[in-house]
Structures are given as C-alpha cells and as structure tokens.
Amino acid sequence: MRDDLTLLAAKQTLRLRAGFPCRWSVWSDDGRGWYPHGTSPARDIDGLPYFHGDDVVLEVPPGRLTVRAARGMEYGHAQTTLTPGDGETLVELAPPRIYDAAARGWYGGDLHVRLNRPPQWVADSQHGEDLHVVNLLAGDGDTEDLWAGRNLPWSDATHVARVGLAQDAPSVPSGLVDKLRERGALIGYANAFRGPVETPEQLFDGGYPVFDARMSVVDAALGLVDSFSSAIGSDRAYRRLIGAGNRVAAVAGTAGRLGPIGGERTYAHVDGPLTAESYAHAVRHSRTFATTGPFLELSVAGERPGATIDLQAGSTVRAAARVIGPGVQRVRLLTADGELASGPPNEVAAELRVDWPTYVVAVAEGGGLVRAHSSPVYLDVERRRVAREEDVTFCLRWLDLLEELVKDRGGLVAEARRVYLSRLA
Template sequence: MRRRLIVRDAATQRPLPVRLSFHGSGVADIWGRDAAGQDLTYLGPPRIWCDGDWEGDLPDLPLTVSISHLYEYVTQQIKLAPDDEEETHTVLLDRHCCPGGEGWVAGDAHQHVVHGEAELAINLPLATAISRAEGVSWMVYDARFTSVQGEAEPGVDEKTRLCAEASTGDFLALWADEYPKHDLGHLAAFPLRDPADLRDVAGEGVYRLEDGMRTPFLNFESIRVLHRHGSTALYSHPVRELGGTPGRVGNISRELPLDAVVAPWALDSIDLFTDEIGDPLCLDMWYMLLNDGHRIGVCAFNDACFDRSGRKLGFHEPVAYRRTYVKVEDPLRPQALVEGIRAGRTFGTTGPIVLIDIDGAGPGHVYESSPTPRTLKIRAWAAPDYLDPATDTGISRVQVIRNGQILKEWTFDGSMHKQVELEEVVAEDATAWYVVRVEGSAPDQLAITSPVYFEASNYIAPAPYIATVHAIITDARTSLPLDGRMQIVAFDKEQTEVLETMPFEKGHLTCSLPGDLRLRAIVDGYQDMILSPILDCEEIYRDIMGGIRRQDLADPAYLDRLRAALDEVNLSFPMVPESAA
C-alpha cells in the first residue's frame, strides 16, 4: 500500500522533521537507507527520517506508525491498513515543553559523519537530515564528511557551504573536528570564527607514541589557540580505556588532571555522558574538581558515527541520543554556543528536560555567599524514550546536589509525573555549588545541570601551579656549560609570547614559572631551544601521565603527585651551534 504522511507542529502548523517507526505483525524492520540503499541500523527502533512530508510504499498489512521528534514533543501513533479510504494522513505533534522559548537549544559537538569504517554510504547532507528529524537544534560534525562512492572529500569552503545549506531557522549545522585527538586525550572542538582546518591553525598531535616520541603540543596549548579564534575544545569520554601501547592505555583523557593543576583556564566544560550514562567515576571526578574551586560545566556527547552499521559491526550508533542543552543569549550562531558553554549555561540529558534557577539566575551564575535565604526552583519534564518513543514515561527522581552530596531528593512512582515543579530554600554563607539531577522512568534517562555557584570571601580561583625548574644549558657537542638568557614564554603553534627574560651563567639556572608556560634558552652563536616542564620532563610525561588509569582521574592523590613532580623539574638544554644548522 502507498501512503503519505504529513507532520506539522500543532501550534505553528509548520512542517516538522520526524522519525517514523513502522511496526505490526509480520512486518519486517523498515529502516531509512544510505546513499547505496543499505539500512541505517543505528541505536533505537527501526525507523526512517523525513522532513515532515513522507510518501512511500508499505507492506499490505495492518501496521502502526510511531511519529516522534525527541525530546520536546509528544509521540503519536496512528493505524494504517490496506483498506484505508485515505492515502494521505496529516499528523499534528504537540510540544510538551519549550526550553527554546527561554533560549535553551539542544545538540552535540561529537558526531562523526565518517569515522573511518565506512560501512555505510553517508555524506554531510544525509547526516544533517537525520539530525534534524531526531530533534536537535544544532550539531557539530567532525572526522571525514563522505563515504559515498565517487564523492570527493569536501574542503573547508565546501563543508562551510554544505552546513549553511543544511541550516534553517530551527537547526544550525556546523563542522569542526574531534580535536585535539592524540595520546593526551580526545576532545570535541567547536568551529573557528573564520573557517579553517583546526590542525592547520592549532597544531597536530601524535596519536600513538612509540619509543622516544612525544606529541608536539599539550592540549591546553592548542586550546589557547582555539580560544584566540573564538572556539574551544572539551574533553570527551574522559575515563575510557581503549587501545594504546604497552603501559600507556589509549583513549583516556591523560592530560585532564594536569590541566586542572597547571591550566585550569583550559577546562571550559567536560563531556560526562559518553560511554556509561551516569558513570559514578566521571561524576566523582567532576565533583572533585568543583570542590577544588574549578568552574566546569557539563556536556553530553555521543561520539557516534553515521557510517557504522549496527548489523555489520555491532556498534548500534547512538545518533543524537545524548544531548547538550546550551542557553544562548543571542540568535543561534557558533560563537553563541561557545560563549554559553564557557559560561556554564548548560545541562546534559538523555531525555528529561530540566530548567533550574536560584532567585532567577541559572547554571553558571555566581552568587556572593551570604546567609540570605534564596529559592531554588526546579522545572522538569519527562521525555519519550529514545529506544522506544511510544513508551509511557515520567519523572522518577529529582536530586539537589550540594558540593557532591545529596541535599534534597524527591521520588515519584511510575510514569504518572510528566512534569514536576519543585522548590528548595538555600542559605549559603560558604563557598559552594549546586546542581540538579533528574531521572526518568525509562532505563538510562538522566539529566544533570551545570552548577550555580556561591563564592565566599575566602574563595581562591584555581591558578596555574608554579613549577620549579632546574635547567642545565650546555654545548651539545662538548657538554661545556654556556652563558646566555632564558625566556619564560607562552607557547603554541601560532606564536611564542615572551613574558619574562633572565640571565644564566655557567650553564645553570633555577627558576619558577607557571606550569602552562615553557622556557626558551638563548645563547649567542647557538640555535634557540624551547622546552616544556611537562613534555620534556620524563617523570611527568612518561611516568606519571603515561601510567594514568581511569580511577586516577577522580583521585586527589594523583593531582598531588603531579604537583610534587612540578616542584622539582630537571631540564637539559643541549644547545646546537648555528653553524650546524
């Protein structure tokens, strides 16, 4: 039987991109197809995606179609049968909550169009069409951008054009990369203010380290460049252990604890949702950093790949499953997303929607601590289940968490509570932070807000830890000590900014510098040499960072090990004569 489905927003009457899931007795799975006609078997129910107007042939059997636009619309189901008089059905979907009306927009900054397996024939236009139908408002796509046979990989200008064509008033398509991505961790980056390849601008890294190799830039040195260009990069799947080399596990956010110590300014937010949802270790790590005075918001990414087939490789990609809501103060644009994330105006979710404020100020706001009572208001909405949007769901639990401990908890039965509005009075005369956690009745439905902060008079913001360096400067050929100048520099791929210069004599210098900086030795007649107290310190780079395991990311003792090593850094500068260049 041939049928046409027209789907519109019930309030605006505008066409609404949706996912359509057909099911019935004897009905085989019906999936959307890639450019080569293969089923797009992602995580969740069999489904096709449409822009609000779909027409096609269906089995001549009675069936039900579930029509959904996650997570803010009520899923509808309609019956179809071969003997229907009408071939065209118009469906109006009701919006059960509208965080967008208050500036909140949902998306993901870590979705690969083509990760590399290329099991499916995917390109950027197809990926953006699926994303819109899944219900997100923005998406940053990365990796390669086509696996369609005969299509050339688009360059910078073409990717920018394709994203502009896919963007609408309700959806912003962007491209960037999983960057930095190497031995020190995997991060999700946002677009540069002026489109360019991120590696060309901020530097490449080394993914797998063989003996004697080291990546040329620390992650915070690349982030320094990204900040300069209106972008940022956020650690993803921080506690993942996958691959690597003997004694040096891969995929883990190896540098994240170091950044907390020497470059706290680089930790704008962290993806806490990829891999295990509600992972206690991830949350313990986050709570530890917040209790140390860091102001770090939450993001929820998927690290999903449009080119991987669940049937072939068993990945079952969670396309647009986890979502980061960002409150933007300007019309939706790339830099507004970056500004909102860096300001901590976010919450992460796998379904439930949660909006909080304390006396009118939401996540990211900083109050001066005082005994004055303030009112925490919580509004939470249940959401359709990603795995089965027709399932009846509700809010099952709401927690207020203060400084890592549950301050208040409400529990609700079954799927009865579609929306809850709660209040709690807080009077905070100490340094503290508050987040709200909401659980839905379906498995793994979780939302967590970024903190609202209270700052007492004794609060001290984390600053780069001061390293003490003992430098030996010698002739590389003769090992004779040299006289010259040592500069403390802020180093990255784009520039080397001199912050301080000091003399040294007889090949020795002991100095102190923030751990996010480097040293440049200058000797007349010799080539300059720049060394890092991190990358060029074997104890820190090879031993402490190299041997990190997932539990170390939530362990204060590991941070203490880093600080102790930074107290005694030995660097050797074997200077090469200019004549040898």
C-alpha cells in the same frame, strides 16, 4: 529479520505527512522495517526502524502496518496501525510537543557527531530531530576544512551545523589549543567515563586513555578545556572536578550511541538569536545542562547555571530545580558536600546556609537512560572558590595514576599537580 529496501510487484504506497520534518518508523507485524527508496536501513536504541523527512512516499507490503512519528526529546510520538489499500494511502501524524526549550532561551546541541555519514543524512536527521545545534567532528584524516568556521548549507535560524575537530587528547599540542581558542572554538572532552566512579582507581580499570577523558584532570586544572561530558556515567567524576576548584561546563553528545543523533544533548541558555558563536559563548560560560531527555532548570538566588555568586560567610540562599519530561523519578539538588534536597518530579527547593565555598547543581534521574545534569551555580565566599579537600585529594590521586600511563609532555601533569596542591593550601 533484515530490512528490505525494495519490494517486487508492490502495489501499495504510503505517503507520510506531519507538516514538519519528523522521524518516521514503519514496520509490519513480523518486525520488518520499511523505508523510502534509496534510504539506508537504520534502527534506534529500542530496535525500531527509522528515517527522517516529511511528505515522504514509500512502497509497503500487503497487510497490517504500524506507523509512528516522533521528533527528538522535546516531543512525544504519534502512532497508528492500518492496512493500506491499493494505490497511495495518506497517513497524517504529528508528534505532540512536550516542551519548547527555545521559547525559554535554551537550545539543544549534539556536540559529538562523527563525520562518517553523508551530509544529506545529517541534514535530514538534524531537522527531523529538531536538533538546534550539531557539531560534526572531523578527524585528523578528514578534509572538511572548507567549512571550518562556517555554517553548513542546511543551517537556518533555529538549526546550526558546524564542523569541528576530533583529536586524541594526549596528542593535542597546547599551541593548537591556544590557536583554536583565539578563533572562538570550544575545547572539551566528548568521551565520558562509563560505570561507577567511587575511587580514582575505577577511572583506570579499563579502556584506552587516548579515547576517554582521563586527561581532563590536567586540562581542567590548567584552564585548557571548557567542558566535560557528564550526562551519562560521568556525573561523579564531573563533580569531583568542579569540587576541586575547576570550572567546566556539563555537556553531552551521542558519540557512538545507537540510534539517531541528538539522543544526548547539551542545552545552553543563549542571549538573543541562535548562532554558532552565541551557543559557544553560552557553553564556555557553563550556562548549560546535559540531558538524555528531561528539560532541567536550576535557580540559585535567582541565578542560572554558570553564574558565580560571591557571599559573606553565613549567608542563606534559596535553590530550586524544576524538570519537564517523561520517565523522571527523582530530582536532586547537590552541593559540594552532598545532597541538599530531593523529591519526585516537578520542583524541588531548599534553603542553603553558605559558610564556606561550594556549588549547587541539579540532577534528574529515572529508569533506563533517563538522566539530566546541570552545570553549577558557584557560591564563592569572600572571593574564595570551592576547593573541597576530599575532591582535591581525589584529583591528586587521579594525577598519580595518569602519570603511570601517559608521557607527560611539557610537564603538564606536574603543573596541574602544583595547581591542586595550592588549592589544598
């Protein structure tokens, strides 16, 4: 049934208050959603109506209503059912906190939000979801250059909003990449692969190469990108890239997903206050994990994701992963050679003897879309980085298939091939 924005002769109103901005859902027994005047109807991935704000007033129909308050992945939800009386009914609900990432130095960002919503909607959504960083992607035809390099007006000490640039991968000239990097920009792929990636051929079974990350095998080898979307559906392709000697961060973003922004987030460990620059610096150095909800910590010999530890062959290190959040069924520690350890939620730990270069990542898995994936801690051996033969061969085949689809501007595919072949040697 469609959502109604107005009611004829409505006498009841609700005032919703949490003490901070939230995501509110109000629905009647017939499933109809109710919204404040002037608010566009929206439904989340579970089909619930929602809008953002605090101390908001809306007209509602006679009869029983359900009211829910939520606030992004660091919070649970509070819910009540009531029958409003005549006049105004005050509903005070506050969603409980599950974890406080910022207290640990971690800040969550959505790096892929299309610039196709009114600014006020984005501002309300960012604060209502307690999303620390939002990157609004302006396409070639958008005219938001006014705000390039500056925080958008609703930013504050714990919420930063910036405008970035979205371009089709094959159309980005290398000169532009160099200029963007000189200005401190993050360069990465926002659209992840979907579905299984057991073979290179599965990367090319569907879709259109302009709109996905197929070019990442080239740009990662040439050091032209900082990150790769890996939280949902792309983790195996991501591990092929890092196993072949590429060093790119695990990131995530909502892209075209249904529901509020921040449904997938890139958490980055920031030293000092949160700024666009400090967050970008952390992502650029792979101090990240990508998640749809769980808070995931990885420690290897006391180091966080993004660190490189140079060891002597035969050294032993301790790796541990810890997860907080509902829905997680299993936590895994993975190296370039496969699973090191796994177990139920909370903490998983293991000792690892390092005889050749490798990496360690942590993965949290659950039902539905519950998932998190860390960037690696790299374990070099006598200054040699990981370049697993199976992963390098995978990337070489990936290059062969790519070359059949795209025009190799400037010989980039050939140059990337030389890089991978040198790693085999």
